Amino acid sequence: MTKQYNWAILGCGKIARKFAEDLKLLPNAKLYAVASRSLDRAHEFAVQLGFEKAYGSYIELVEDPNVDVVYIATPHSHHHEHALLSLTYKKAVLCEKAFAINAREAREMIDCAKENNTFLMEAFWTRFQPGFLKAMEILESGELGELKMVRSDFAFNAEKNADLRLYNPDLGGGSLLDIGIYPVFATIMTLGKPSSIKTLPQFGFTNCEESIIMSFKYDNGAMASLVSSFASHSSIQSEYWCEKGYLRLNRRWFANAQICIWRQGMEHEEAVEVAPIEGKGYQFEAAHVMKCLDEGKIESDMMTFEITLNIMNTLDRVRADAGIVYPKHDLPSAN
Template identity: 45%
Template structure:
C-alpha cells in the first residue's frame, strides 16, 4: 500500500484554505498539523479540515516529529525565514510563489536545502495544470512552429487597503511580485532567459507597484510583452505566437480550463480541461511523487528555474524602480544583478 503523506501548513490565510480543501481530494495525503500566529485561528482551521494537530506559533509545528512536508502560505516577505526554519529541521517544503523577495534570499534557501538534503519547491501551481502540460506538448510537437513572441497579462482590481498583503510594502505588496510573477514565469518557461529587459511601473499610494509593464528581448528576433496590475481588471489572457500559428490560453490563463489552437490555414480548435479541484492538487501531487522517489527537487519546477525566475524579477524591479527596503540589501542586490546575464539596457 502507498504511503500516506502527512502535510503541515504554516500561515492560515486565504490560499491555505483552498490548498487544504484540495488536499482532501488527494488519496494518500492528510493534513496533519497547522500553525498560525494565533492558537484560536489554528484550532478553528484544524477542526474545519480534520487536522489532528494545531499550534499557535510557527516553530511549534516541529514538535510534530512525523511531518513529511510543510506548505508555506505566508506573505512573500516571510517566505525566506519560514522556509529556512523548515529546512533547518529537515522537513520538506512547498513554498508559495514568489519563492522569496529576491535572488539573494532564494540562493540562501537553495544552499540550505542542498546542505540539509531536503526537498524544496516553489508552489508555481500553473506549471502543473493539465492545460500547461498541453501547451508545452503542442509547442514541442511544432504545432505553431518556432515561438516568436508572447503576450500575457494578469490584472485584477483589488480593494484598496494599505495594510493588506497586496498594498503593504513590508509584506511584499505590489502587482509584479503577486501576479506579474505568472506572465514572467510563462516567458521563462517558453522562451528561456531574455537578453535584455525593460520595465516601467506606476508606484502607488503605499510605495508598491500598482501596474507594471515589461518588455523582454530574446535572440533570434523573439520577444515578450507582459503586464500586471492590482488596480485594474485586465483580460488575463496569454498568447503564444509562433511562425505557423498561435496558442491562446484563455482567461484567467494562470488557472485555465481551455485553450485555443490557431494554426495557419485551419479552423481554430478549442481544447477544454476539467479539474476536480481548485487546481492546487497537481502541485501537491508532484511534491508527493518527488518525495516517494526520494528526489530533493522537482524536475518540472527545479530550483535553478526558481532562481532564474526570481533573478529575472530582480532585474525587472531594478528597471522599474520597485524596491522592498525590508528585504532588499541594495548593495548586495546591485552586485548580484550585475553578475546575472540579463542586460540592463
C-alpha cells in the same frame, strides 16, 4: 504499500484554505497540522478544514516529529525565513510563489535544502495544470513553427487597503511578485531568460508598484510583452505567437484554462480539448511533491531549482529597471 504523508500548513491565510481543500482529494495526503501566529486562528482553521493538530507558533509545528511536509503559505517577505526554519528541522517544503523576495534569498533557501538533504519546491501550481502542460506540449511539438512572441497578462482591481498584504511594501506588496510573476513564468517556461528587459511601472497609494508593463527581448529575435496590475481587471490570457499560427490560453490561463489554436490558412480558431478537473487545481503540485518524496528526491524534475532561480533572477532585473524596492529587504542582486 503507498506511504501517507503528514502535511502541515504554516500560516492560516486565504491560499492555505484553498490548498487544504484540494489536499483532501489526495488519498496519500493526511491533513495533519496547521500553525498560525494565533492559537485561536490555528484551532479554527484546523476544525473547519479537518486537521488533527493546531499550533499557536510556527516553531512548534516544525518541532513536531510527525510532520513530513510543510506548505508555506505566508507572505513572500517571510518565505525565506520560514523555509530555512522548516528545512533546518528536515521537513520537506512546498513554498508558495513568489518563492522569495529576491534571487539571493532564493539561492540561500536552495543551499539550505541541499545542506539538509531535504526536499524543497516552489508551489508554482500552473506548472502542473493539465491545460498548461497541453499548451507546452503543442508548442514544443513545433506544429506552430518557431515561437516569436509571448503576450501574457494578469490584472484585477485589488482592494485599496494599506493593511492588506497586496499594498504593503514590508510584505513584498505590489503586483509584480504577486501576479506579475505569472506572465514572467509563462515566458521563462517557453523562451527562457531574456537578454534585455525594459519596464514601465506605475506606483500606487502606499508607494508600492501597482501596475507594470514589461518588455523582454531575446538574442534569437523573440520578444515578450507582459502586464500585471492591481488597478483594473484584465482578460487574464496568455498568447504564444508563432511563425505558422498562434496558441492562446483563455481566461485564467494559469489555472486549468481552455486552449485555442489558429494555424495559417484557417478561417476560425480551433478549441483544444482540456479535460475539466476536480477542485481548484492545487492537488497536482501536492501530488507531485509526494511522488518526489516517494522517490527520495530533494529537487523536483518539473519545477526545478533552475526554473525558480531563472524566475527570481528575471524578477530582480525587472525590479532594477523599474526601481521597485522592498525597504525591509536587501536591494535586488540583479544578476
